[in-house]
Amino acid sequence: MINPISPINPISQGSSTASGESKGSADFKKILGNAIDKVNSTVENAEQATQDFATGKTTDISSVLVTAEKADIALQLTTEITNKIISSYQDIMRMQI
Amino acid sequence: MFQGIDLLQSAMGVSSLTNQVIANNIANADTPNFKASYVAAQVQSNPERVEGQVITDTSTSISNDGNNVDINQQMALLAENTIKYETLTLLTSMSFKRYSDVLTNV
Amino acid sequence: MSLFTALNISSSGMTAEQLRVDIISNNIANANTTETPNGGPYRKEIPIFAEQFRNSNDGATPYGVAVVKIAQDQSPFVEEYDPSNPNANSKGYVQMPNVNVLREMVDMIDAQRNYEANAAVISDVKTMADAALQIGK
Numbered sequence: 001m002i003n004p005i006s007p008i009n010p011i012s013q014g015s016s017t018a019s020g021e022s023k024g025s026a027d028f029k030k031i032l033g034n035a036i037d038k039v040n041s042t043v044e045n046a047e048q049a050t051q052d053f054a055t056g057k058t059t060d061i062s063s064v065l066v067t068a069e070k071a072d073i074a075l076q077l078t079t080e081i082t083n084k085i086i087s088s089y090q091d092i093m094r095m096q097i
Numbered sequence: 098m099f100q101g102i103d104l105l106q107s108a109m110g111v112s113s114l115t116n117q118v119i120a121n122n123i124a125n126a127d128t129p130n131f132k133a134s135y136v137a138a139q140v141q142s143n144p145e146r147v148e149g150q151v152i153t154d155t156s157t158s159i160s161n162d163g164n165n166v167d168i169n170q171q172m173a174l175l176a177e178n179t180i181k182y183e184t185l186t187l188l189t190s191m192s193f194k195r196y197s198d199v200l201t202n203v
Numbered sequence: 204m205s206l207f208t209a210l211n212i213s214s215s216g217m218t219a220e221q222l223r224v225d226i227i228s229n230n231i232a233n234a235n236t237t238e239t240p241n242g243g244p245y246r247k248e249i250p251i252f253a254e255q256f257r258n259s260n261d262g263a264t265p266y267g268v269a270v271v272k273i274a275q276d277q278s279p280f281v282e283e284y285d286p287s288n289p290n291a292n293s294k295g296y297v298q299m300p301n302v303n304v305l306r307e308m309v310d311m312i313d314a315q316r317n318y319e320a321n322a323a324v325i326s327d328v329k330t331m332a333d334a335a336l337q338i339g340k
Contacts, residue, residue, distance in 0.1 A: 043195060047101055050188050054108040055140045055147060061184050068191045075198045109335075113205035116331065120209040120324045121254075121265045124216030126317045127223070128252040128268055168320055179327040186334040193339050 028089055032082060039071075039078045046071035104145050105189045111138050111149035112182040118151055119175050122166050130163035133171070206335075208266070209328050215255060215267030216321035222270045223250045223314045227307050234302040237290045244290075245300040247276035276301055 049067040052058045115136040125131040136149040158165045226248050236245035250270045257266035278301050286295030 046191075046195065050101060050192060051104060051145075053188065054104045054185065055145075056108075056138055059181075061180065064184070064188065068188060068195075071195060072191060072198070075195065079198070110205075113209075113331075116324075116328065117205045117209045117212065118265075120212040120216075120321075120328075121267060123317070123320045123324055124212050124219070124268045125252070125254050126216075126320070127220070127313075128254050131252075131254055134265070168317065172320060172323065175324060175327055179331055182331045183334040186331075186338050190338050190340070 028085055032085060035078045035081050039074045042067075042071040042074040100144060102189060102192050104147070105185055105192065107146035107148070109182060109185045109189070111136060111147050112178055112185060114149045114151070115178045116175070116182070119171055119178065122171050123168065123175075126164070126166045126168050126171075128164060131166065132164075133166045135174075206328050206332055210325060212265075212267035213321045213324040213328070215269060217318055217325075219250070219252060219268045219270050220314045220318040220321065223252075224311060224318070226250050226273060227311045227314065230300075230302045231304055231307050231311075234300055234304050234307075236300055237288065237297055244280050244298045245302070246280075247278075247300065247302045249274045249276050 046068045049058070049064045053061075053064045058064065118134050118136050122133045132153050132155050134151050134153045137152050138147050138149050140146075141148055154165065156165075230245075230247050233245040239245055251272040251274050252268055253271045255266045255269050256263040258264075280298040280301050282296045283299045284295055285291055285297045288297045291297045
């Protein structure tokens, strides 16, 4: 005997679209915002350390280069994260339709 | 937008001048009555930059012929200055890269 | 431009020190020469170093060194008792060159060290130029 096809259950995500969308985007914004703030401070540190070295205020080469490298890595990491977040967000937005 | 880079460039200019002064001191290590010079760096503002001034050290004398070049000191200054110059070029590169990273990923 | 100037300055230093080494070698080689074409024993030679300058927008700027003259050391000849020497005088004394070989060796080592110091500057200039070429790469 062939069993009747069971009805398709609505996707639970769809029912909470209204609140879920705004909650989701707020989370995304917060994650993005946090990442950008963190990067911003590492970049500011790097700029300050570079300036201090150029003016002769500090002669500690390793600490300047490490600070600059941290900013470099933080920027790259943030790029990866934001790209990932944006593409995930776009995927989900497409799914809503 | 490029003030940081300009500051680094001015610092490299001072380092380059320092190298030249050291080279002249070393070349004249045997010249009678020759007095060694050095570069004093000063930070200026508007725009922020470093400027170097060549100062001759007329105070001391190491040997009988009036020459006051301390070759060991000059070699140490040379090494220090070369490292400083290399670090400044590296920081310049990293600054450019940081700017381009921010620009391409905003 | 400063980097290239340093190269020229250091190479002038190397040239001067090399000439100094040549003169010292000649002094040592002639430490026992009692007869010269002009008559008399060999007289020690001394290189006279002088700072060089170059005219630029800021006036005369330092531009290395050069040997401007090869002078003769006027300190007296050394008298040695050697009656068998064809150049001995009536009392049996020969006038020997005013060259102190030990002193010459010390000067030789000093010249060598300065030559190497100038070479080190050139090497460092190349390092700095290479570093500058890496900017933006």
